[in-house]
Amino acid sequence: MFKKAEKVERDIDEDVALLADTLDEVLRDSASKTKEEISELHRKAKGVLRDARARFNDSSSLTQHARDMADHANSYVRDKPWQGVGIGAAVGIVIGLLLARR
Template sequence: MSEASTRTLIDDLRAVVADAEALVAATAGDVSDRARSARDRATGSVENARARLAELEADLRRRAKAVKDDATQYVHDNPWQSVGIAAAVGIVVGILLGRR
C-alpha cells in the first residue's frame, strides 16, 4: 500500500470516527433508556475504533519505513542494477505514454 493511499485510508477512518462522535454528542439530550443504551454502545465502539485506528496508523508507518529502508539498502548494495531497473521502468513508461 502506498503512503498516499495509507494516508487517505487513515484520514477516511478518522472522519468516520469523528462522525460517530458527533452522532453520540447529538443524542446526548435524549434521556430514554434505549437512546442512552445505544449512545453508550456507540461511545464504546468509537473508543475502540479510535484505539484500533492508532494501532493501524503506527503499524502502517512501521511497514512503510521498513520498505523504504529495504529499498534504500538494496540501492546502496546494487547501484548499477538499480540504475538498470530504473532505466527499464522509464523506457516502459515512455512507451506506454507515447502510445496515447
C-alpha cells in the same frame, strides 16, 4: 511484501464501515426509542468510536512499515547499484511507453 499494509487498510475500512453503520443506527432510531434504549445506543456508539480511534492511532505501524520498506530498497540499491540502475531504467521505459500511448 505488502500483505501487512493491505491488512491494516482492510481493518481501517471495516472500522469506518462499522462506525458509519452505528452512527446511522443512532440517528435513525433515536427518535423512536426510550431513554434507556437511547442510552444503550449511545454506549454502543461510544465503544465503536473508542475502538476505531485506537486502531487509527495504531496506524503508525503502517508508517513504520513504509519506512522499513524504503530502508530495504535503499540498502538494496546501495548493495547492488547496477541492478538498481537497470530497474530504474526499466521502470522509466515502461512509464514512457504508457505515456506515449496517450
